[in-house]
Amino acid sequence: MHIIVCVKQVPDTANVRINPETNTLMREGVESIMNPFDEYALEEALKLKDAHGARVTVISMGPPQAEVVLREAMARGADDVVLLTDRAFAGADTLATSYAIAQAIKKVNAKPDLVLFGKQAIDGDTAQVGPGVSEFLNVPLVTYVKSITVSDGTFTVETQMDEGVDVIEGRMPAVMTVVKEASAPRFASLSGWMAAKKTAIPRWGAKDVGAAAAMCGLDGSPTKVVKIFAPPTKTGGVRMDGREEPSAAVEAILKALQDKGVA
Amino acid sequence: MADTPIIIDSGKCRGCKKCITACPFDALYMEGKLAVLRPEECRACNACVKACPFFAIATNAKEEVKQADLGDFKGIWVFAEQHHGQVQEVAYELLSTGRRLANDRGCELAAVVLGHNITDSASYLIAAGADKVYVVDQPELAEYEANVYTDALNQLIAKYKPEVILAGATAVGRAFFAKVAVRSRTGLTADCTALSIDKESHLLHQTRPAFGGNIMATIMTPNHRPQMATVRPKVFKMMTPDSKRKGATLMEALQLVAASTRIVRTERNAMSVNISEAEIIVAGGRGLKKAENLEQLKKLADLIGGVVGVSRACVDAGWISAAHQVGQTGRTVCPKIYLAFGISGAIQHLEGMRASDTIIAINNDPNAPIFGIADLGIVGDLFEILPMLIEAVESKTKRQ
Numbered sequence: 001m002h003i004i005v006c007v008k009q010v011p012d013t014a015n016v017r018i019n020p021e022t023n024t025l026m027r028e029g030v031e032s033i034m035n036p037f038d039e040y041a042l043e044e045a046l047k048l049k050d051a052h053g054a055r056v057t058v059i060s061m062g063p064p065q066a067e068v069v070l071r072e073a074m075a076r077g078a079d080d081v082v083l084l085t086d087r088a089f090a091g092a093d094t095l096a097t098s099y100a101i102a103q104a105i106k107k108v109n110a111k112p113d114l115v116l117f118g119k120q121a122i123d124g125d126t127a128q129v130g131p132g133v134s135e136f137l138n139v140p141l142v143t144y145v146k147s148i149t150v151s152d153g154t155f156t157v158e159t160q161m162d163e164g165v166d167v168i169e170g171r172m173p174a175v176m177t178v179v180k181e182a183s184a185p186r187f188a189s190l191s192g193w194m195a196a197k198k199t200a201i202p203r204w205g206a207k208d209v210g211a212a213a214a215m216c217g218l219d220g221s222p223t224k225v226v227k228i229f230a231p232p233t234k235t236g237g238v239r240m241d242g243r244e245e246p247s248a249a250v251e252a253i254l255k256a257l258q259d260k261g262v263a
Numbered sequence: 264m265a266d267t268p269i270i271i272d273s274g275k276c277r278g279c280k281k282c283i284t285a286c287p288f289d290a291l292y293m294e295g296k297l298a299v300l301r302p303e304e305c306r307a308c309n310a311c312v313k314a315c316p317f318f319a320i321a322t323n324a325k326e327e328v329k330q331a332d333l334g335d336f337k338g339i340w341v342f343a344e345q346h347h348g349q350v351q352e353v354a355y356e357l358l359s360t361g362r363r364l365a366n367d368r369g370c371e372l373a374a375v376v377l378g379h380n381i382t383d384s385a386s387y388l389i390a391a392g393a394d395k396v397y398v399v400d401q402p403e404l405a406e407y408e409a410n411v412y413t414d415a416l417n418q419l420i421a422k423y424k425p426e427v428i429l430a431g432a433t434a435v436g437r438a439f440f441a442k443v444a445v446r447s448r449t450g451l452t453a454d455c456t457a458l459s460i461d462k463e464s465h466l467l468h469q470t471r472p473a474f475g476g477n478i479m480a481t482i483m484t485p486n487h488r489p490q491m492a493t494v495r496p497k498v499f500k501m502m503t504p505d506s507k508r509k510g511a512t513l514m515e516a517l518q519l520v521a522a523s524t525r526i527v528r529t530e531r532n533a534m535s536v537n538i539s540e541a542e543i544i545v546a547g548g549r550g551l552k553k554a555e556n557l558e559q560l561k562k563l564a565d566l567i568g569g570v571v572g573v574s575r576a577c578v579d580a581g582w583i584s585a586a587h588q589v590g591q592t593g594r595t596v597c598p599k600i601y602l603a604f605g606i607s608g609a610i611q612h613l614e615g616m617r618a619s620d621t622i623i624a625i626n627n628d629p630n631a632p633i634f635g636i637a638d639l640g641i642v643g644d645l646f647e648i649l650p651m652l653i654e655a656v657e658s659k660t661k662r663q
Binding site for chain 1: 267268287288289301302303304305306307308310323346409410413433434435437438439441442444445446448449450451452453454468472473474475476477478479480481482483484485486487523524525526527528529530531537539543566567568578584585586591592599600602610611620621623625627634635636637638639640641642643644647648651652655656659660
């Protein structure tokens with residue numbers, strides 16, 4: 001079995017700050033991490049490898065420094081990794097990104113058994129690239145997967161839908177996106193890190209994966225950014241100090257609830 | 264030189280750093296006295312192009328070849344998601360917004376329903392604002408399957424050429440719209456919180472949060488059709504349905520591809536919550552200190568007819584399932600009342616609940632960010648206030 005996992009390096013949005021004067025992102029000092037949802041996807045792949053034996057290949061598209069997340073993936077147990085990096089990919093929206101990643105997957109293996117993504121990346125939050133890749137690969141798609149079992153070329157997965165769980169069956173190959181209700185990601189072992197540090201990571205550009213220039217980066221992106229602005233701030237309402245007189249605070253809460261027809 | 268979204272003319276750059284301040288993405292930096300681009304961070308927003316006083320920065324976007332037939336695409340469509348014949352609320356919210364957009368654009372508003380035994384839904388969709396309803400009623404569409412749904416909608420797009428298509432940013436909408444957009448080779452903007460028709464270009468302006476809600480971006484799809492967007496549930500208000508509204512129902516019979524996966528079992532039990540639809544949410548965070556204290560929240564929630572929500576910290580600590588998590592990596596909620604106990608209000612959390620009607624926050628830290636958006640903010644000890652509140656509500660209910 002060959003499983004390909006796609007991971008993205010993202011700024012840890014929990015620590016992203018906005019410059020209040022210019023309303024722009026301040027990246028300085030913000031750590032780059034493996035997209036948390038992708039960690040769950042990688043974990044599902046590694047669990048299948050543990051159970052059945054599988055080759056796990058991890059692909060990341062991003063700047064040269066995204067190599068770090070690929071080394072992390074190797075340290076956790078990925079067999080091989082590829083960094084998809086090229087200035088020609090700059091400015092890519094989800095269509096151009098899906099195309100470039102699908103081209104890279106085809107070069108790794110024209111017929112992988114499973115291709116796994118995290119549900120979404122925490123910087124873009126679109127959840128569109130996994131489904132987009134399934135379209136370019138012409139492979140069935142299952143989203144919001146929380147567990148995967150395979151046997152004999154077929155898979156059974158549980159998916160976390162809005163109002164409960166669906167159990168879905170199908171034949172491989174398939175593209176899946178994984179949610180955080182899946183198993184907690186493992187830690188990398190020390191020996192894993194030592195080995196991963198020494199590995200030379202292959203870098204592929206647009207030409208290496210046979211990507212047409214017109215479909216890459218800005219030129220291949222139908223969506224354009226018109227403007228960027230700071231989110232509207234809702235200003236706080238009534239403030240109370242409930243430390244001295246908690247009963248007054250309780251009264252105020254009750255009143256607020258009653259105003260809305262509750263309690 | 265490979266293509267980058269913008270080009271900096273080093274002969275013209277005077278090192279004034281105006282572009283660096285202007286860039287929302289921190290994609291420019293100084294190398295000596297010259298501005299240099301980190302192309303991988305650039306989103307081609309052209310803020311630097313406008314900011315440069317020396318005209319040293321130019322956009323590198325090639326004059327796009329427009330699809331010759333852009334003008335053939337007409338009308339606004341809303342994908343009316345239904346589960347077992349029940350049209351989802353978000354579809355009605357989209358119809359009310361779609362109605363406004365269609366009026367601004369001077370075009371028709373249509374709803375599209377895919378499913379089986381769903382013909383009844385057409386009259387509701389017309390009452391909710393649709394001029395026309397396309398119904399595909401076939402057994403293969405009874406349950407959502409990404410490939411079959413993609414095929415059905417793409418056939419309709421190819422046949423009728425809508426200018427704009429909207430869907431709810433639900434588990435179903437987000438996944439299969441991404442496939443539809445790729446198959447049509449057009450743009451899709453996810454999770455929009457505002458939509459409008461630009462007066463000059465007549466294009467759909469799609470606004471969405473990015474970077475965990477730290478910034479908002481307005482996006483358009485100028486040269487590809489249809490223009491596609493998914494919209495968060497509960498962002499737009501439903502219109503009051505008008506049963507006197509007239510509209511046309513068009514039944515479509517399609518030759519569809521076979522499903523590639525099938526649902527073998529569906530688990531919907533009383534324990535599964537859908538906090539996105541809740542009217543009242545009693546939420547807790549790290550300040551609860553331990554899992555047992557969630558019981559108190561549950562008790563209050565039961566008393567006032569609400570559900571329990573939590574911040575990410577509680578889920579990461581293993582206190583409760585991720586289905587209860589509010590925020591960027593959890594669910595977006597928009598209840599009438601959001602009671603927050605011991606939630607400080609990380610931006611990711613606020614992003615998921617800021618649209619709530621009334622926010623009541625109780626926290627012992629006077630500087631907790633959640634107070635910035637709370638309608639009623641109480642600095643205090645939740646372990647003191649929560650039991651008193653439960654008691655007060657209990658005694659009130661008994662009296663009634």
